[in-house]
Amino acid sequence: MSTVVAQSLHVFGLRSHVANNIFFFDEQIIIFPSGNHCVKYNVDQKWQKFIPGSDKSQGMLALSISPNRRYLAISEIVQEKPVITIYELSSIPCRKRKILNNFDFPVQRFISMAFSPDSKYLLTQTSPPESNLVYWLWEKQKVMAIIRTDSQNNAVYQVSFNPQDNTQVCVTGNGIFKLLRFAEGTLKQTNFQRGEPQNYLAHTWVSEDKIIVGTDTGKLFLFESGDQRWETSIMVKEPTSETGNLEVIRESESLIQFPTISSPVPSYEQVMMASNNSQLAMPQVFAIAAYSKGFACAAGPGRVLLFEKMEEKDIYRESREIRIPTDPQSNERSQSDKQDVLCMCFSPSEETLVVSTSKNQLYSITMSLTEISKGEPAHFEYLMYPLHSAAITGLATCIRKPFIATCSLDRSVRIWNYESNTLELFKEYQEEAYAISLHPSGHFVVVGFADKLRLMNLLIDDIRSFKEYSVRGCRECSFSNGGHLFAAVSGNVIHIFATTSLENISNLKGHTGKVRSVVWNADDSKLISCGTDGAVYEWNLSSGKRETECVLKSCSYNCVTVSPDAKIIFAVGSDQTLKEIADSSILREISAFDVVYTAIVISHSGRMMFVGTSVGTIRAMKYPLPLQKEFNEYQAHAGPITKEIIRGTPKDSCTRLFTIIPCIIVGHLRDAVCHPPRSPIC
Numbered sequence: 001m002s003t004v005v006a007q008s009l010h011v012f013g014l015r016s017h018v019a020n021n022i023f024f025f026d027e028q029i030i031i032f033p034s035g036n037h038c039v040k041y042n043v044d045q046k047w048q049k050f051i052p053g054s055d056k057s058q059g060m061l062a063l064s065i066s067p068n069r070r071y072l073a074i075s076e077i078v079q080e081k082p083v084i085t086i087y088e089l090s091s092i093p094c095r096k097r098k099i100l101n102n103f104d105f106p107v108q109r110f111i112s113m114a115f116s117p118d119s120k121y122l123l124t125q126t127s128p129p130e131s132n133l134v135y136w137l138w139e140k141q142k143v144m145a146i147i148r149t150d151s152q153n154n155a156v157y158q159v160s161f162n163p164q165d166n167t168q169v170c171v172t173g174n175g176i177f178k179l180l181r182f183a184e185g186t187l188k189q190t191n192f193q194r195g196e197p198q199n200y201l202a203h204t205w206v207s208e209d210k211i212i213v214g215t216d217t218g219k220l221f222l223f224e225s226g227d228q229r230w231e232t233s234i235m236v237k238e239p240t241s242e243t244g245n246l247e248v249i250r251e252s253e254s255l256i257q258f259p260t261i262s263s264p265v266p267s268y269e270q271v272m273m274a275s276n277n278s279q280l281a282m283p284q285v286f287a288i289a290a291y292s293k294g295f296a297c298a299a300g301p302g303r304v305l306l307f308e309k310m311e312e313k314d315i316y317r318e319s320r321e322i323r324i325p326t327d328p329q330s331n332e333r334s335q336s337d338k339q340d341v342l343c344m345c346f347s348p349s350e351e352t353l354v355v356s357t358s359k360n361q362l363y364s365i366t367m368s369l370t371e372i373s374k375g376e377p378a379h380f381e382y383l384m385y386p387l388h389s390a391a392i393t394g395l396a397t398c399i400r401k402p403f404i405a406t407c408s409l410d411r412s413v414r415i416w417n418y419e420s421n422t423l424e425l426f427k428e429y430q431e432e433a434y435a436i437s438l439h440p441s442g443h444f445v446v447v448g449f450a451d452k453l454r455l456m457n458l459l460i461d462d463i464r465s466f467k468e469y470s471v472r473g474c475r476e477c478s479f480s481n482g483g484h485l486f487a488a489v490s491g492n493v494i495h496i497f498a499t500t501s502l503e504n505i506s507n508l509k510g511h512t513g514k515v516r517s518v519v520w521n522a523d524d525s526k527l528i529s530c531g532t533d534g535a536v537y538e539w540n541l542s543s544g545k546r547e548t549e550c551v552l553k554s555c556s557y558n559c560v561t562v563s564p565d566a567k568i569i570f571a572v573g574s575d576q577t578l579k580e581i582a583d584s585s586i587l588r589e590i591s592a593f594d595v596v597y598t599a600i601v602i603s604h605s606g607r608m609m610f611v612g613t614s615v616g617t618i619r620a621m622k623y624p625l626p627l628q629k630e631f632n633e634y635q636a637h638a639g640p641i642t643k644e645i646i647r648g649t650p651k652d653s654c655t656r657l658f659t660i661i662p663c664i665i666v667g668h669l670r671d672a673v674c675h676p677p678r679s680p681i682c
Contacts, residue, residue, distance in 0.1 A: 004608050004620035006634050006657065008050050010421045011039055013387055015638075016342055016360045019062035019112050019158075023345045025069055025089060030354055030383075032362065033060050036616055036635045038074065043352075043364075043383065046421065051087055051094045052635060054078045056615060059638035062112055065089075066119035067163070071097065073122060073138075075110040082109045084124065086138060098138055105146055106130045112159045116166040123161060123169055128153040133171060135182055147187040150176055157201055164208040172200035172213060179226050191226025204288040204295055210314075212295050214285025220297065220307075222314065230315045234283045234299045287355070289344045294319070296353060298341035304355065304380075306370065320370045321377040322353075324363060327386065339389075355380065359389035359410075385423035388412065393475075394436035394448075395643040395658060401442030404645075404658055407433030413447055413456075413463055418656060427463040434475045439499070440483040448474025453488050455502070467502050471495055476517060480524040485541070487527060489515045494529060496541065506544045511535055517559040521566035528569055530557035536571050536581055548584040559599045559644075564606045572597030572611060578625070590625050599644040601657070610657055612641025618659060 015021065015033040022032045028044045036053040038060075053060060054076050062075040072087045072094075084100040112125040122138040125131075131153070135145040149156055149171050156173035167182040168190075175197035180187045199216040206212055206222075210229075213221045222230035283300025294308040294316055306320040324339065339359040346353055346367075354364045363380035370378040390410035397404055402419040413433055414426040435448035444457050453471035457464050469488070476489040479499070488495045492515055494508040513533030520527055526547065527539045534555045538548040550569075557573035569581040576592040578600065592613070599612035602623065611619045616637030621630065636659055645658045 004610075004622060004632060006610075006618065006620050006632065008037065008634075008636070009656070010048050010418070011035055011037060011050075012416055012421075012423075014356060014360045014362055015060065016356050016358060018060045019343075020064055021343050022354055022356045022362065023063075023065045024347045024352075024354070025065070027347050027349055027351070031063075031065065031072065032356065033063065036060075036638045038063070038072065041384070048421075049093075051089075053638070054083055054085060055633075055635050056617075057083075057635060057638055058615075061109055064113040064115055064122075066115040067117055068119050071115065071119060073113050073115070075113060075124070077109055082107050082126075084110055084113070084122075086122075098141060100136070100138065100141055102141075105132055105134070105143075107132065112157065114160045114169075116161045117163055118166060121161075121166055123159050125149065125156050125159045125171065128155070131156055133159060133169070133180070133187065135169070135187060145182055145185055145187045147180065149173070149178065158203060160203065160205065162208060163205050170203060170205070170211055172203045174199045176200065177203075177213060177223070191223075194228070201284060201286050202288045202298075204290040206290045206295055206309075212288055212290070212297075212316075214288050214297055216282070216284045218282040218285065218300070220285065220316075222316070224314065232316075234285070234297075234305065236283060236300065284340065286340050286342050287344045289346055289353075291346045291350045296322075296344060296346075298344070298355075301338045301340055304341055304344065304353075322365055322370060323377045323379055324357070324361075325379045354383060360387050361389065362387070386414075386426060388414065393432075393434045393642075394477075395645055396436050396438040396445070397645050397658060398438040398442040399440040403438060403442050405436050405438045405445050407436040407447055409433075413445065415445075415458060415463070418658075425458060425461070425463055434473065435477045435489075437477045437479045437486060439479050440481065446477050446479065446486050446488065448477050448488060453477070455486075455499075469495075469497070469504070476515060478518050478520065480520045481522060482524050485524060487518050487520075489518060489529075491515070492531065492533075494518060494527070494539075496527075496544075506541070508537075508539050508544060510537055510546055510549075513556075516557055519561050521562055522564055523566075526566065528560050528562050530560040530571050530573070532556045534573075536560060536569060536579075538569065550581050550584050550586060552586075558597065561600050561602050563602060564604060570600055570602065570609070572600045578611060580625070588625070590627070593629060596640075598640045598642060599659070601644040601646045603646055610644055610646065612644050612659055614640045616641060618644075618657070 011034040013034045018033045025031050029040050029042050031038055031040055036057050038051040040049045056079050058077040060076050064073045070090050072089050074085050076083050086098045087094045088097045107126045109127050110124045111127045114123045122136040124134045131150045133147050133149045137144050154174040158172050160170050162168035169180050171178045177200050178189050179191040181190050200213050201216055203211050203213040209225050211223045218234040220232050221228055285297050287298045289296050296304055296306050299305045302324040304322040305318055307316040308319040309316055339357040341355045341357055344355040352364055356362055362383035364383045365380050388408045388410055390408050392406050392408045394407040402417055404416040404418050407413050409432050411432055412426055412428045415424045417424050431450040433447050433449050437446050446455050453469040453474050454465045455467040457466055471488050471490045474488045474490055479486045484499050486497050492511040496506040498505050511531045511533055513531045515529050515531045518529045530536045534553040535551045537546050540547045555573040555575040557571050560571045562569050571579045576596055577589040579589050580587040596614040597611045598614050602609050609621050609623045616639050618634045618636050619631045641659050
């Protein structure tokens with residue numbers, strides 16, 4: 001049958017709370033998780049290609065790339081069950097090589113993984129309370145050995161293989177530093193832990209028998225064959241008693257709305273919350289990476305240290321400091337560098353160091369630049385552009401320019417260019433931003449903040465407010481198609497403003513619950529709204545009165561859209577159906593098949609419809625809607641899609657669909673003959 005085909009084009013975002021979330025595929029290409037994809041990003045040519053996660057995935061937990069860079073392992077939760085998928089990176093597109101999903105041992109999720117030096121074996125660590133370390137011959141899906149790493153439900157953070165030996169592995173966690181040897185079908189511990197237990201957050205092998213381990217109190221240890229040979233404490237060079245700064249870090253992290261099930265255990269937030277105030281003053285070593293001269297380690301907020309090995313001695317000395325710079329465009333410059341490095345990796349030639357942070361940012365530095373610093377700290381640069389650090393709450397596009405506007409709980413407004421895939425403008429504010437709409441000309445935006453509604457100009461290098469309205473907590477706003485009006489929702493009231501006179505010309509009252517969605521008809525003579533009260537209203541803008549109404553109190557509506565001829569309204573809500581409404585009556589109800597539809601949009605021609613779901617998928621279907629289950633489904637995100645925008649020509653010859661959850665995905669859509677749903681091309 002003729003169906004609608006979608007293909008992912010670009011992602012603006014990072015899932016920072018995936019274990020081992022960034023690595024190099026080759027000298028130019030890095031891989032990182034975003035949405036329900038792993039992104040292959042070419043740093044030089046700026047293109048993205050995609051490795052799709054599993055269908056019905058609830059989020060990625062951990063990644064691992066094989067030493068030969070041929071295989072990628074992804075740990076996920078799929079329909080409440082743990083799954084490990086191994087992809088072959090050398091094939092184009094990337095193909096699934098093995099799926100590990102049948103386990104004869106108890107497991108809730110896999111939180112850390114590592115390939116053996118020859119890439120034949122895979123080490124996986126399960127979360128407490130099981131805390132099993134599993135040694136796989138993954139090609140044959142065979143468990144070679146399994147051992148309980150901890151019996152007291154302590155957190156386990158990282159597992160790894162000896163880089164020269166398939167049979168030796170290391171496990172670190174809270175009070176856990178274990179070396180184990182695989183022999184005769186069993187894993188046996190070979191070291192004895194001496195001294196007071198530490199909370200070991202990260203480790204790396206610096207040679208065949210030496211391991212560097214970092215703790216939550218800024219200590220670094222060198223172990224040789226399990227025995228401690230060297231110890232140092234990372235010095236705090238700046239006062240860190242600014243408790244307010246730390247509170248801001250913790251507060252902003254708590255705003256990242258990843259589903260609980262998909263956060264690695266233990267998560268970054270849990271580590272931070274478990275630390276008392278005295279420990280917070282110490283730099284926590286969340287990441288360590290080895291290179292030929294020594295190793296790099298995270299050294300507290302905004303800071304990475306390079307350590308080099310002393311000649312003929314088993315000790316290391318601090319050689320360079322690299323900092324995350326304060327961002328001159330940030331509203332709170334003192335806070336922009338207050339983010340912890342959670343993962344880091346060197347390129348194969350060791351020319352580039354790339355890091356990911358707790359605020360969902362990616363930074364890089366050319367290692368040769370660190371040599372020039374002459375005692376002064378070197379500074380990271382953004383790998384691509386500044387990304388949102390908390391949940392995105394609003395999304396909008398315009399007609400005249402290739403812009404996407406987003407706002408977020410990180411208190412920022414950002415303007416993206418979807419043709420060049422760049423960040424054009426961004427600005428931070430004092431309050432959280434809940435909703436945004438772009439004027440059709442692309443010259444200004446209206447943004448709903450926690451305390452007010454602002455109409456703002458988009459300048460060459462700034463976003464400047466020129467009119468403020470006392471509309472508090474506006475979570476939905478929309479410019480009319482002609483741009484001469486805009487609607488802003490406050491609770492159950494829809495305020496209509498004139499763009500030219502800047503006056504409030506009408507207030508539409510009638511909803512008894514919160515208004516969730518508003519949409520203008522093609523000629524801007526009418527406005528359609530839906531809300532939690534189960535009401536779908538069609539308003540006449542000239543009279544300010546309702547023309548049609550359809551109320552179904554058993555349904556809390558999420559989103560509404562209207563056909564190009566304005567004759568049919570489409571609404572989706574909590575009752576797992578898509579409704580066609582005309583003349584105050586429901587014409588048809590199409591089942592959502594056991595999911596909740598959270599967003600809906602129709603193409604300019606009226607031939608294509610796209611719905612977002614509560615499980616992060618996009619369903620692409622023809623209109624008129626089929627009675628049977630006929631649509632293509634794409635797993636774009638790992639959480640509910642909160643907004644969809646479509647932008648294209650009236651004939652849909654070149655159409656883009658934009659969706660959000662905590663990141664943005666730009667998709668390309670076309671009519672085609674397609675049989676089973678196709679995954680995004682890798």
